Amino acid sequence: MSQENIIESLTGKTSKKKKSRIPAKLDFLQSATGLILAIFMIFHMLFVSTILISKDFMYSVTKAFELSFIFEGGSTVPVFISILIIFIIFIFHAFLAMRKFPISYKEVLRLKTHSDLMNHGDTKLWIIQVVTGFLLFFLGSVHLYIMLTNPGNIGPFASSDRVYSDTMWPLYILLLIAVEFHGAIGLYRLSVKWGWFEGSDPKKSRKRLKKAKWILSGVMLVLGAATLVAYMKIGAEHQSNYGERYTIQTEVQNAY
Amino acid sequence: MSREITITALKYNPSDCNSKPTFVDYKLQEEPGMTLYIALTKIKATVDHDLSSDFVCRAGICGACGMIINGKPKLACKTLTSDFKDGKIELLPLPTFPLIKDLSVDTGSWMKNMSIRVNSWIVTNEKTDISKLEKRIEPEVADEVFELDRCIECGLCVAGCSTAIMRKDFVGAVGLNRVARFSIDPHDERTDEDFYELIGDDEGIFGCMSLLACEDYCPKNLPLQSKIAYMRRKMIKV
Numbered sequence: 001m002s003q004e005n006i007i008e009s010l011t012g013k014t015s016k017k018k019k020s021r022i023p024a025k026l027d028f029l030q031s032a033t034g035l036i037l038a039i040f041m042i043f044h045m046l047f048v049s050t051i052l053i054s055k056d057f058m059y060s061v062t063k064a065f066e067l068s069f070i071f072e073g074g075s076t077v078p079v080f081i082s083i084l085i086i087f088i089i090f091i092f093h094a095f096l097a098m099r100k101f102p103i104s105y106k107e108v109l110r111l112k113t114h115s116d117l118m119n120h121g122d123t124k125l126w127i128i129q130v131v132t133g134f135l136l137f138f139l140g141s142v143h144l145y146i147m148l149t150n151p152g153n154i155g156p157f158a159s160s161d162r163v164y165s166d167t168m169w170p171l172y173i174l175l176l177i178a179v180e181f182h183g184a185i186g187l188y189r190l191s192v193k194w195g196w197f198e199g200s201d202p203k204k205s206r207k208r209l210k211k212a213k214w215i216l217s218g219v220m221l222v223l224g225a226a227t228l229v230a231y232m233k234i235g236a237e238h239q240s241n242y243g244e245r246y247t248i249q250t251e252v253q254n255a256y
Numbered sequence: 257m258s259r260e261i262t263i264t265a266l267k268y269n270p271s272d273c274n275s276k277p278t279f280v281d282y283k284l285q286e287e288p289g290m291t292l293y294i295a296l297t298k299i300k301a302t303v304d305h306d307l308s309s310d311f312v313c314r315a316g317i318c319g320a321c322g323m324i325i326n327g328k329p330k331l332a333c334k335t336l337t338s339d340f341k342d343g344k345i346e347l348l349p350l351p352t353f354p355l356i357k358d359l360s361v362d363t364g365s366w367m368k369n370m371s372i373r374v375n376s377w378i379v380t381n382e383k384t385d386i387s388k389l390e391k392r393i394e395p396e397v398a399d400e401v402f403e404l405d406r407c408i409e410c411g412l413c414v415a416g417c418s419t420a421i422m423r424k425d426f427v428g429a430v431g432l433n434r435v436a437r438f439s440i441d442p443h444d445e446r447t448d449e450d451f452y453e454l455i456g457d458d459e460g461i462f463g464c465m466s467l468l469a470c471e472d473y474c475p476k477n478l479p480l481q482s483k484i485a486y487m488r489r490k491m492i493k494v
Binding site: 018019020021023026102110115125192195198 | 324327328329418421422423453456461462465467469472479481482485488491492494
C-alpha cells in the first residue's frame with residue numbers, strides 16, 4: 001500500500017498538501033468516453049442502416065471495415081480490434097458513470113420523491129439516463145460480447161440470421177431504445193455541462209440543444225426500427241439457408 | 257367574487273418528541289394579488305398561530321421565504337395564489353436544509369458553512385488603505401461580478417438540485433457561483449490552483465451533474481448554467 005494513498009485517504013490531501021487531481025480527470029474521462037460512444041453510435045447506426053439501401057451496399061461497407069482494399073477478401077482482425085476498443089471504452093464509461101448513481105434506499109427515495117414532486121425536465125432526462133445506462137450494462141455487454149466473438153459474422157445474411165434465427169431481435173429492440181435515449185440525452189447534457197454552443201444567449205441555446213436532442217432521438221429510433229425490420233425480413237426469408245454467407249454472386253444466383 | 261383556496265402544509269416540529277409529521281389543510285378566501293406570503297400570514301393570524309414559516313422582506317430580496325410550492329422550489333413572496341388554477345397549493349419545507357419547524361428551515365447555518373468552505377471573500381496581499389479609492393476595474397468585468405453578487409442565498413438552487421438531495425456535502429450552485437464571482441474579480445489574487453483546493457472534488461464542481469434545476473428555479477435569474485460550466489472548464493485545466 002503506497003503511503004501517498006494512505007495520506008490522501010486519511011487527510012483528504014496529498015503529501016504536497018494539495019487536493020488530488022483525480023476527480024478532475026474522472027469527470028473529464030466520463031464526458032470524453034461518453035462523447036466517443038455517442039459519436040460511435042451515430043455512425044454505427046448509419047452503417048447498419050445501409051441495409052435499407054441494398055444488401056450489396058451493406059456488404060461493401062462491411063468489407064470496407066474488414067479492410068478488403070488491403071487484405072484479399074477482408075480480415076476480421078480490424079473489426080475485432082475496433083469492437084474490443086469500443087467494449088473497453090464502454091466498460092470504462094459505465095464504471096465512471098456509476099459514481100453518480102443513487103445507491104442506498106435513502107438516496108433512491110429522496111431522488112424519486114424530489115423528481116416526482118418537481119417534475120423538472122432536465123432532472124427527468126438524467127433519471128432516464130440512469131435507467132437506460134443501467135439497462136445498457138447488460139444489453140450492451142451481451143451485444144458487444146457476441147460481436148467480439150463473431151467479428152466475421154457481419155453482413156446482410158449473417159447479421160439477419162443473428163437478428164431473426166438466433167432470436168436476438170428482442171434484445172436489439174430494447175438496446176435500440178436504451179441507446180438512442182441514453183446517447184442523445186448524453187450529448188445534450190455534455191453540451192450544457194461544458195458550455196458548448198452557449199453563444200450570446202445560453203438560455204436560448206439550451207432550448208435549441210434540447211430540440212436537437214429530441215430530433216436526434218427521433219431520427220435514430222425511426223432509422224433503427226426500420227433497419228431492424230429490414231434485417232428481420234431478410235432473416236425470415238433466409239431462414240432455410242441459415243449459415244450461408246452473402247456474396248454479391250449469391251444474390252445474383254438466388255435471383256435466378 | 258373571490259374563490260376559496262386550499263393550502264396544505266406539512267407540519268412537524270423535530271425538536272418536540274410528541275410531534276408527528278402530518279399534512280394540514282387550510283381553507284381561505286383568495287384576495288386580489290394575494291401572494292403565498294399574504295396567505296400564510298393570514299392563516300397564522302386567523303387559523304393556526306402555531307404554523308411556522310420564515311419571512312423578512314416580502315419583496316424577493318432577503319431569500320427567507322423559500323419553500324417547495326406544489327413540488328417546485330420557489331419564494332412564497334413572489335408566488336401568486338392565482339397562479340394555481342385549481343386553487344390547491346401544497347407547501348413543504350425546503351429539503352437539504354435542517355428543518356426547524358413546519359415550513360421553516362435553517363438556511364443560515366448552511367450558507368455560513370458554505371461561505372467558510374469556499375472562502376467567500378476577497379483574498380489579496382494588498383494592504384487596504386481606506387483613504388484611497390479601490391483599484392479600478394473594467395466596467396464590463398464589474399458588471400459581471402455584480403451580476404453574480406445578486407445571489408440572495410435563498411437556497412432554492414440547493415433544494416432543486418438532485419446531487420444535493422442525495423449527497424449532503426455537495427457545495428451547491430450557490431457555492432460554485434460564489435467561487436465564480438471571486439475568480440472573475442480582479443481584486444482577488446487567487447489562482448485557479450487556489451480555487452481547485454476549494455471546489456476540486458466530487459463535493460464541489462465535479463459533483464455537479466448539470467441538471468440545471470438551479471438555473472431554472474433561481475428567483476434572481478442568475479446565469480448559473482454558464483458560470484458552473486465556466487468553473488468546470490477552468491478546474492479541469494488545473
